[in-house]
Structures are given as C-alpha cells and as structure tokens.
Amino acid sequence: MIVAVGEKSVDFPLLKAKTSTEKVTDISYEITPFDTNKESYNITNAKKIYGEDTPLKDVQLSKIIPLRDDNNRSVSGENRAVKIDIHTAYLFDRLKGINAQHKKRFLVLDLSLENLLKAQKVVVLEDGSKHPSSWLNKSNDSYKTIEAIPTYKIPNLKRHLFVRVNNEHEIPFESITWALEKPLVEVDEYQLLVEPKTKKEGVLAFVVPNQPIKSLSLHLYDTAYGHLDIPIIGKLKRTRQEIEKLPQKGFTKLGENFALKIESEVLQEQIGETKAKEEAIFNILDITLESKVNALLKIDPTKRIFLKIQSKKGDYIIPTHPITTALPMGLYKNIALTPGSKN
Numbered sequence: 001m002i003v004a005v006g007e008k009s010v011d012f013p014l015l016k017a018k019t020s021t022e023k024v025t026d027i028s029y030e031i032t033p034f035d036t037n038k039e040s041y042n043i044t045n046a047k048k049i050y051g052e053d054t055p056l057k058d059v060q061l062s063k064i065i066p067l068r069d070d071n072n073r074s075v076s077g078e079n080r081a082v083k084i085d086i087h088t089a090y091l092f093d094r095l096k097g098i099n100a101q102h103k104k105r106f107l108v109l110d111l112s113l114e115n116l117l118k119a120q121k122v123v124v125l126e127d128g129s130k131h132p133s134s135w136l137n138k139s140n141d142s143y144k145t146i147e148a149i150p151t152y153k154i155p156n157l158k159r160h161l162f163v164r165v166n167n168e169h170e171i172p173f174e175s176i177t178w179a180l181e182k183p184l185v186e187v188d189e190y191q192l193l194v195e196p197k198t199k200k201e202g203v204l205a206f207v208v209p210n211q212p213i214k215s216l217s218l219h220l221y222d223t224a225y226g227h228l229d230i231p232i233i234g235k236l237k238r239t240r241q242e243i244e245k246l247p248q249k250g251f252t253k254l255g256e257n258f259a260l261k262i263e264s265e266v267l268q269e270q271i272g273e274t275k276a277k278e279e280a281i282f283n284i285l286d287i288t289l290e291s292k293v294n295a296l297l298k299i300d301p302t303k304r305i306f307l308k309i310q311s312k313k314g315d316y317i318i319p320t321h322p323i324t325t326a327l328p329m330g331l332y333k334n335i336a337l338t339p340g341s342k343n
Contacts, residue, residue: 045090048182048203049108053096060094062105067232077230079222082152082194083114086218086232095205096179105210106176107163109218111184112201115152115194122148149196154220156190157204159330162219165208167237169272170219170327173204180205223288261288272326282323283307287331301331 041055050059067075067086074085092106093099100106122132124144132150154160162170178187184202185192194200215234221227229236264286269276276282285307289299301320309316324332 051181058097063091065089079226079228081225086111107206107208152194154192177205
C-alpha cells in the first residue's frame with residue numbers, strides 16, 4: 001500500500017522543440033515508515049476517540065495539539081463550583097467514516113471536570129437529587145436536609161458549553177460526540193453531572209472552520225456559580241457577549257409558578273453564520289427565570305414566551321425564533337426548573 005500525503009502546484013516548462021526534453025525538479029518523493037513516532041494513530045487515541053476505525057479510510061487525523069502551560073500542567077480554568085482541565089486538542093478531516101462539512105473540520109477536545117463545591121446544607125428531593133438549601137425561596141421545614149457536597153450539574157451542554165475559534169461566534173458540541181469511544185456525556189444525553197470527589201472525563205467533538213487557528217477558547221455559561229472563559233490557544237479578546245445592560249429591576253411574578261426578569265437586550269443583524277432576513281433584525285433578550293414551586297417546573301418557551309411589539313397597525317406577537325438554539329443558554333426547547341433554581 002502506498003500513501004501519498006501533501007500537494008503542490010507545478011508549472012511544467014514548455015517544450016522548445018519536438019525533439020527537446022526538460023528535466024522537472026519540482027516533484028520529489030520520500031519513502032518513510034508510516035507514523036514513525038506513533039504520535040497520531042495509536043492505542044491511547046483509539047481508546048478515547050475512534051476505536052477500531054481504519055486510519056485514513058474511516059479516520060483522518062490531521063493534527064494533535066498537546067495543551068500544557070509553563071509548568072507542564074493542562075490548560076485549565078475554574079469558577080466557584082467546577083474546574084475544567086483541557087488536556088489535548090485533535091483536528092480531524094474525517095471521523096467515524098464521516099467527512100466534515102464543506103470548508104470545515106472536526107475539533108475534538110479531551111477534557112475533565114472536577115467538583116469544587118464544599119460541604120453545605122442540601123435539600124434531598126423525592127428523586128434523590130441534592131440541591132443547596134439556600135436556593136429555595138420558601139421554608140425548608142418540609143424537606144429532608146442533610147450536610148453534604150452537592151452534585152455539580154450542567155443541565156444542557158448544548159446551551160452552556162461552547163468553543164470559539166479565532167474569536168468568532170460560539171460553537172456547541174456535535175452529536176458525532178456520542179459515536180466516539182469515550183464521550184463526556186452519554187448517548188442522547190445533554191445533562192452533565194459531576195459528583196463530589198470525582199472527576200468526569202471524556203471527549204467532545206465540534207465542527208469548526210477549516211482555517212489556521214490563531215486563537216481557541218472554551219466557554220462555560222453558569223449563572224449560579226459564575227461564567228468561565230478558558231483561553232486554549234492564543235489570546236482571548238472578549239469574554240461573554242457584550243450586550244447593553246438594562247436598568248436593574250426586580251422579578252415580575254408570572255402566576256404562582258415562576259418569575260421572570262429581563263437582564264439585557266441587544267439587536268443584531270447576524271447570529272453565528274445566520275443573517276436576519278432583509279429589513280429584519282434579531283432582538284436578543286437576556287432573561288432569568290426563577291422557579292417558585294416546590295416541584296420540577298417544566299416550561300416550553302415556544303409556547304409560553306412571546307415578544308409583543310406595539311404599532312399603529314396593531315400589536316405584533318412574535319414567538320421565539322429557532323436561531324435561539326445557537327445562542328449560549330438559548331431558551332428554545334423544553335426546560336425543567338428545579339425548586340429555587342434560576343435559568
């Protein structure tokens with residue numbers, strides 16, 4: 001088997017006469033053992049990512065980027081509840097027998113999460129889940145309260161964890177993650193739980209532009225314990241999307257079940273790679289929902305949240321746009337609020 005890697009554009013010289021010949025020196029080749037240092041297609045990478053897939057046929061690994069700081073430690077960041085270590089970044093042109101989209105490639109991050117929460121009073125609900133008692137707005141007398149370290153929970157990785165390439169828009173993980181050998185989340189699962197005194201390890205796959213990476217960063221959006229921005233490669237020019245802050249107001253109570261608070265608003269002609277229609281614009285509202293009930297509260301934003309715009313021709317009632325799913329913490333699909341929680 002012969003494997004040729006590389007490409008070059010060569011201009012062949014014109015023949016001066018029918019009998020003349022020209023020696024072409026621009027093309028050359030060298031025969032070397034395949035993957036001499038075993039740095040790419042090896043057992044370690046196979047166990048985490050592509051398994052028994054055939055190199056070059058089913059999987060094409062273009063680059064491995066070990067991530068270490070000046071003290072030879074993994075690139076990491078933390079908020080008040082969780083520490084994230086990013087060990088290695090991989091770039092694939094083909095993964096699990098699938099080519100990336102046009103002018104795209106796969107980025108796979110090998111990472112681990114550690115629960116940093118301290119022991120505290122937690123409320124144990126009927127399903128066994130534990131929540132900080134301070135999150136509840138009402139008396140805890142009707143609950144079972146114990147001293148323990150709460151489980152750190154990311155309710156939906158698609159809405160809370162993103163990468164940003166070359167300081168452009170946020171990119172969520174792709175479903176091909178579930179086909180890998182050691183995904184960070186289980187198949188068809190978006191929720192991530194990090195138990196006390198343990199590390200949650202695995203890989204996440206993203207589809208990113210096929211262009212030189214001058215900067216790469218990981219972003220966790222967490223309203224309870226603080227947002228987290230981790231520069232992986234290069235410099236981070238901005239952290240969370242800068243949007244105009246509105247005057248601080250209290251929560252507006254919407255019935256007995258939950259309250260809503262508008263934090264900020266911004267108008268944009270484009271979200272990610274999607275542009276608004278002609279003579280239209282995206283109106284982005286940053287809102288906080290707070291549960292007021294002592295049970296799991298399920299809400300469908302597409303049926304419960306609308307934007308009302310008054311005009312001389314009457315009121316326009318505008319539903320939530322599907323592009324909301326491309327935004328960090330975008331409220332579009334069904335969500336479930338635990339007692340005292342905020343989203």
